Amino acid sequence: MSEDRDAILKGLGDSVWKLDPAMATEFANRAIAAGIDAYDAINDGLAKGMMVVSGMFDRREYFVPELLRAAKAMNTGIDLLKPYLKVDATTHKGTVVIATVKGDIHQIGKNLVALMLRTAGFTVHDLGVNCPAEKYLGKAKEENADIIGMSALMTTTMLYMETVTQELQKVGMRDRIRVMVGGAPVSEQFARKVGADAYASHAAVAVEVAKQLVAAAKEPAGNLQVAAKVG
């Protein structure tokens, strides 16, 4: 039984890094048939596979298309397992408001982060591109968000991140909301400079960063507590 359980969990994980939705379907069904807790199947199965993907992305063995396909495989598994989640065993990890900053219309990196976060169990509100500070703040307030995620792909537009953190400060929301930033020209150093809590170097790592941010939510916000070097 336990050997079987391990094999099934491994199969679920493998299906994700092997980018194989059919395999995810097969092992999700086997998990259900074997009576494996759906929460465990997701967290100890599928999510483990996504960690492998994250590591492969770090080494650039995998790239954007593979990340999309991995997420697809994982979501296929999650969709099957979801009805079996116990009512109180929520997979909800936190609420994120995400967008590309004002002046910038690059979407792919931001879309990937949103997809990864959703796949990992976050509730994500994607405000699209060219997003002004008031829109970030309005939505964050409305949804009682844990995290604001900002993306910028240009050295000119990334400066806007500071405008948003300053606005947060001004309206007194900075203590309650964690800020994570990313995008090709952004660095950890820059993230610190604009008053963000964390920097994620790519979409796969963003999940770990976001999880740590939520876990660290008891600490006072506004200083970079979360290391970016995850994964």
Place this chain on the structure above:
Amino acid sequence: MGLTILPDGRTVAVAPGVSVLEACRENDIDLPGICGGRGRCRECRVTVVGREVAPSALDKSLLEPEDLARGWRLSCQLMVEGDLTVELPPVSLKLLDPSVVLPQLAAVEPVIQDVEADLSGISHESDEPAIAFLKETLSRKGVTITRQSVAALRELGLALARRDESVRCLVHDGTLLDVRAPSSAPIYGLAIDIGTSTVSMALLDLTTLAMLSVETQRNPQGAYGGDFMSRIAFAMEKEENLLELHGKIVNRVNRMIERLVLGYGIERRDIVLMTVAGNAVMHHLFFGLDVKALGGFPFRPVVNERLQVPAAELGIELSPATPVVGLPLISGYIGADTVGVVVALDLLGRSDTAIAVDVGTNAEVALVHRGKLYVCSAPAGPAFEGAQMACGTQARPGAITKIVLDEKEQRLKIYTVEEKLPFGIAGTGIIDAVAELARIGVLDESGRMRDTALWPAWLRERSHTAGEMRAFVVARDAENRPLYLHQGDVRELQLAKAATATAIHYVMGAAGIKAADLDHVYVAGAFGSYLDPASILRIALLPDVPIERVQFIGNAALAGAVLATLSRRHLQTAVRVAREAVRVDMATDESFQDVFVDKLRLAH
């Protein structure tokens, strides 16, 4: 405090707390700063001579230990404290001149009208102003004068006083620029393409329509960042910075003019016209116009129509009234360089179906189909220039520009600029490497570097690890250090190529055509003859067409500026291009992400 720069040996005074990169910027000493001093590349490294300077944290993270040991430091992190001597990397000094391909020009209607006016009929008893008589005389020759320079009036007055029988008049767009003796020297024009990395200037004989020389120098704004967005970011910091950037490029152009004047024994007065092409940001910085709004969506330019200003207004060291013409922009992100390319290829006047692709940091694409012109641009990043690659470099002597895998002889052949020992891989070398490695199976179609065991046996010794990434050793430098391509480099190249291919996809979609419909595919860019058409076809940067339809046209933006300096029809075409081109917007398209992701693949 004094900073001495080798190999020149020049010493400049530096205030405390100023970095070596900043000091070089201030003193017009060329030092590339791809990332603009943000500590994200290692292009600005110098060697500290005769002193120990502790490496900064960034030095340690970006430079190898053995390089640190021989005194390499990042100049952006190196503060001048006390007298300091540094040596610039020798390779940062020389650039290659681009190829400029011009069509045959038969009889053209010149931009500068050069006409002789008979003064013998003037009454020396009349009180009619001399200029009125001259205007009348010229209008009988079909030349209308609406304005005149003071220099022209001065010379006219002197000619009359000397009782000269006739004068030679130089007229530009209704402005009488100059009046001179009929037997005077030939007249010249300058055409300039201001690229983000380099500035190219062509000297033209306006009488014979000959191109006498082309010279390329580095754009001194490179010290503020390799891509134009970093220049805008610098301009955003404070208002004076805009004028600093403007001053840099004007100075460089003046220096280039001076070299021509000295080298060719030309009088400044005989240079009577200058035409400038360049992307929207370089264009605005040259004219000293604010670039902040070009730094983000919706990318609003201050001006897009053709500019025409007297040299004196810009501080260009020619006769004060000499017109400096800025070719029009199509939009805030499709610049006068694209207009130049369209002019050079005469795309507007053609009935076939042709596409021109400017491969560079900003991919620009122009397509003509059924007489209609479609344009699109996409930021490709600096990968094609070899920047931000582990062993990348610009195409300078010693750069590997071409790579061929010869399976029969089981040899990897490299070609370097001027056949110097290799020190880095240029953008074209990286494109070749990716194309060849994909062909031979070291890379799969997705761009992933396969496990070494799956490589052809004769290549396995080239397997290498860079950090945690797989890598392929292309060559070794003079000190036997590996020059490699790692998995991350391949990904950077994929991003640049996907951006370009996506722009091509969208213009073709707007025109409703398929690859098979393309009669010609023109490739422009600073690559010259180094870029291998087979390579860019293999990595699917270009649409899937037979190789014989692909043609290199060199620096076509400069060629367009040359034509617009020589011929009125071409100048008018430039104005029409800017007005009539259909701008294709791709970033807001719903399918953009799917298209882009598909274009990352190294196959059609």
